[in-house]
Amino acid sequence: MTSPFFERIVVVGLGLIGSSLARAIKRGGLAGTLVGVDASTAVRARAEALGFADRVLADPAAAAAGADLVVLATPVGAYRAIGEALAPALKAGAILSDVGSVKGAVVKMLAPLMPPGTHLIPAHPVAGTEHSGPDAGFAELFEGRWCIVTPPAGADPAAIEKVAELWRRVGMKVEAMDPAHHDLVLAITSHLPHLIAYNIVGTADDLEAVTKSEVIKFAAGGFRDFTRIAASDPVMWRDVFLNNREAVLEMLGRFTEDLTALQRAIRWGDGAALEALFTRTRAIRRSIIDAGQADPEEQKRRDDAAAAAARNAAARR
């Protein structure tokens, strides 16, 4: 019998991402023993019931003792306390990794806590849904998506490769990136979209001239896509914005500048400027579909539409 990819893996935080990772590790037989850790009694009870970990514990330090890999999957704001608790328990050669959506702050927080001979290899699997908690997870979440590994300068190449290979084995494509550059890329592709979605849903919620029931009824006109994003986990996202402030403010500044120009074009009836922007943005959508990074459901709907068009053509009179 071949030995598992890691002898003992600990996943701290058993929400959407942590429980999905645990399920994918179990499915792939990638751990000799998989230990789940969560601070919440209710989450631990669900995790026990769902059975995606071999053991479920409350104490990260007890779980980390003897671990070959520890993955933090809590909101980033909880990392410092968890890191302080578990880092001293890490054995020589152990790897500490995570799944957080910010990386510069994570390296800054955790690197000073690492005992000599252990490895800090942060990572960010860019995948998710708007649902939260251990019941929302599923093993297929990562398939076909990108994982960004952001090792600090001087990190051990073998440890980097071990973490990269774990993500590959759960279905992801892996790219290495400098932590600061990661934070800039994600600020525009993820953090700003979430901020804007949260904001417009809040604006709609505050209106007096339009009732809540009208907003809900007629959401199919575009608004509902924003509500899906704005249903994402509040604590996780609070911590993202608190820990990627500079990059988010930079992207937000550019967004607002552009929006002001658009506002001016509407006020002055500059149809040519509006049409030019609206035409340019179509091309990016096509590139995302071509790169296979559209939502799987959207990709399916697109395929269905093409099939319907073919049927229509066949039924021509």
Added chain:
Amino acid sequence: MTSPFFERIVVVGLGLIGSSLARAIKRGGLAGTLVGVDASTAVRARAEALGFADRVLADPAAAAAGADLVVLATPVGAYRAIGEALAPALKAGAILSDVGSVKGAVVKMLAPLMPPGTHLIPAHPVAGTEHSGPDAGFAELFEGRWCIVTPPAGADPAAIEKVAELWRRVGMKVEAMDPAHHDLVLAITSHLPHLIAYNIVGTADDLEAVTKSEVIKFAAGGFRDFTRIAASDPVMWRDVFLNNREAVLEMLGRFTEDLTALQRAIRWGDGAALEALFTRTRAIRRSIIDAGQADPEEQKRRDDAAAAAARNAAARR
């Protein structure tokens, strides 16, 4: 044999909405004769090939002669010229309607053109996809969605009911609304979401520090949902903003005010304010799902996730 709901229906503009309406009318046997009109030679050729209309013409006036119902489904900016051309050809008792996303400007444009004894009953089926053109249409587009009928003051009740019933027969729920109020409701549920989506995709396209390939690769973090909306028809959306300026600027002003407050919360590290907003916005999402107005694909994914959770529970050890 029962007589069709309308003897002769003319649909002007055979893009996504016009061709979907034509298909739905045909499927339901709602017209004795269905005439499609489009200014584009290429679109007319596709319409002939797809066969969703009994006849396809270039000239709206020739098509409108003898029609019981004419539905405009072109970008709103083309209404005035089309209205001027076809209104004189309308017979007594004929109804002129449309599917445009703005309604105040439409009433203002078309009402003065109506010959005595004819009826102007504008409507807005709130349904669509990001795809355009006659091949993108399908008969099921309207099912379960809302159609807003916005008759001008003093409109004939029988004509209003006839238009409302047509939309019911293609699967929609119908609500009547004052044109000005429609424009306010849609400004927040549809027009502002599109404007913001177009804007952020433009901002991302202009970055120097983040490459286009990075934006595309990592779009799964939230950005891709905006690109879908920002792939909508440029001319149609240009005309929406030019023709609903006041309401869009009002909603945009509120949005920007709220975004500035959010920016300040990020700059000053006010985690409580961020978490409070992010928690409040979750409730609206739930209401949209409960009202059955979530995207059908999303609803399906939600059901699949629930089924997976049930399987997980069954597989507990």
